[in-house]
Amino acid sequence: MADGEFVAYYRVSTTRQGASGLGLEAQRAAVESYLNGGAWHILAEFTEVESGRKSERPELHKALHKARLHRVPLVVAKVDRLARSKGFLEHILESGVDVRFCDLPKIEGATGRFILQQMAAVAELEAGLISARTKAALEAAKQRGKKLGGNRGVKLAEAAQEAGRAAQSARAKLRGQDLAPVIAELRTAGITTLSGIAQGLTVRGIPTTRGGTVWAAVQVSRALKHLEPSGEVTTACSRESRT
Missing domain, CATH: 3.40.50.1390 (Resolvase, N-terminal catalytic domain)
Structure with missing residues (x-):
């Protein structure tokens, strides 16, 4: 059920x-x-x-x-x-x-x-096979005594951190794109302040980025950073965020 x-x-x-x-x-x-x-x-x-x-x-x-x-x-x-x-x-x-x-x-x-x-x-099987063949070739070169790269552990850690930041940024951008039409609708209705937009999102039952049910002005401000500025509406929101 x-x-x-x-x-x-x-x-x-x-x-x-x-x-x-x-x-x-x-x-x-x-x-x-x-x-x-x-x-x-x-x-x-x-x-x-x-x-x-x-x-x-x-x-x-x-x-x-x-x-x-x-x-x-x-x-x-x-x-x-x-x-x-x-x-x-x-x-x-x-x-x-x-x-x-x-x-x-x-x-x-x-x-x-x-x-x-x-x-x-x-459909991605071939890419996996290519990766396996590459690893096998590198291992064979290593067995022959050839030095492969430098301190790879540090580089991998940095790469993993960068990938994590990129994934988080992509998720935030995607969430901003999802919210864009709703925020545009609120702006068209004359709601231009961060608190007003927050109330509008809450009334419409749209979850916050962290899954909450009530929006705050600061959360709207963060979401707007992932949207294109739109003239005086954005300026009005910016003025409120500084007060």
Whole structure:
């Protein structure tokens, strides 16, 4: 029995199916059956209507954005609705969204992510083989007495730290991009102060960067650093942050 909020993604293969609802109602029924009662709520639904040859899926991107913004799982009726392309699998993995497949009810969370990684990893097999051959060649050179590099441990540690900083920066930038349309909507409505934007995000139920439920002005200020300045609205926010 499921609890909480979810974003649902449906896909029909042709315009005729999309117009007639053929297949769509079955997918909705699969989602309801998967959630199986409980205190659950569909936060938003996105339906993709495409042909078999079409590679772009704008509704999937919107669904992932909505799920990531509100930090809720994305539920899909059938795994084959997403698993036909390595690119889409990688996009899902990069999004960080928890995806639930109704035809694989036990696959979710860390286990589900692992399964998606395995499905995407097949296409990366050649890169792994190249890496293995490189390591073997280096080991053979070492056995022949050839010195390989200098103090590699220190360099690796520095590289690991740099990679960690880069990953953190990328996550912050991605979160800023997710928040951008919501902040733009608030600004259009005339809400230009940090505290006003914080209240608007809180009312809309959007989690903070650390998963909290109530936004503070300082958190908005940090998020705005990852957005492009936008004239006097940004100036107004900056003035408030200095007071």
